[in-house]
Amino acid sequence: MPHLLALAEALWQDQVVEVQYRRWSPRPGEVTRRLEPLGLVLKAGVWYLVAAGGSGARTYRVSSIVALTALPEHFIRPDGFDLGAVWEEHVDRYERAETGEVAVVRLTADGIAALPGVLGPKATRLVLATLEPPGPDGRRAVTMPMESVPHAAWLLLRLGAGAQAVAPPELVRHLTEHVQELARLYPGP
Numbered sequence: 659m660p661h662l663l664a665l666a667e668a669l670w671q672d673q674v675v676e677v678q679y680r681r682w683s684p685r686p687g688e689v690t691r692r693l694e695p696l697g698l699v700l701k702a703g704v705w706y707l708v709a710a711g712g713s714g715a716r717t718y719r720v721s722s723i724v725a726l727t728a729l730p731e732h733f734i735r736p737d738g739f740d741l742g743a744v745w746e747e748h749v750d751r752y753e754r755a756e757t758g759e760v761a762v763v764r765l766t767a768d769g770i771a772a773l774p775g776v777l778g779p780k781a782t783r784l785v786l787a788t789l790e791p792p793g794p795d796g797r798r799a800v801t802m803p804m805e806s807v808p809h810a811a812w813l814l815l816r817l818g819a820g821a822q823a824v825a826p827p828e829l830v831r832h833l834t835e836h837v838q839e840l841a842r843l844y845p846g847p
Contacts, residue, residue: 661726662698665707669695672732675709678725679718688724694733697741701778708744710736717748749780759804761814762825764797769820776816777802797822807832 668675676692693709698720705720710733773782788801804810811832814821823829
């Protein structure tokens with residue numbers, strides 16, 4: 659992760675940064691943001707930057723930062739800033755799926771067991787609350803909040819064959835294309 663060290667340095671120095679960021683929603687693409695780094699959070703092996711910008715404190719996935727420039731400007735950290743509280747609010751918003759989009763996923767027992775490592779404990783509890791009885795193949799359907807199709811696909815790919823998306827159709831299509839592309843890279847004997 660090429661920008662983590664530079665972000666940590668800017669964070670310690672209260673230095674403004676400009677980033678090119680690859681976002682997934684509301685419209686996928688790269689955007690440029692001028693940010694004031696307020697904290698870094700590591701969740702399930704993924705680094706997130708909490709930063710102030712034009713619209714208040716927001717969360718950015720560090721691996722989605724394409725380019726970073728530390729600017730000569732410094733900022734004053736907001737009085738009473740509480741990284742834990744801001745992060746908890748971000749997690750709550752994500753888990754409530756304010757977008758209203760959900761994915762229906764069929765999980766094996768291994769997929770269910772791996773959920774906490776992929777989603778975190780709180781989101782896992784919410785997802786498992788939707789757990790349906792096993793089907794004939796032993797898989798159990800759940801409903802998961804979906805930030806975006808690419809993000810949901812990334813999460814489900816981490817579960818491997820333990821997860822099968824069945825809805826929405828654009829998620830199934832995205833995963834199918836991705837898996838077919840992988841299969842072309844790793845042809846059988």
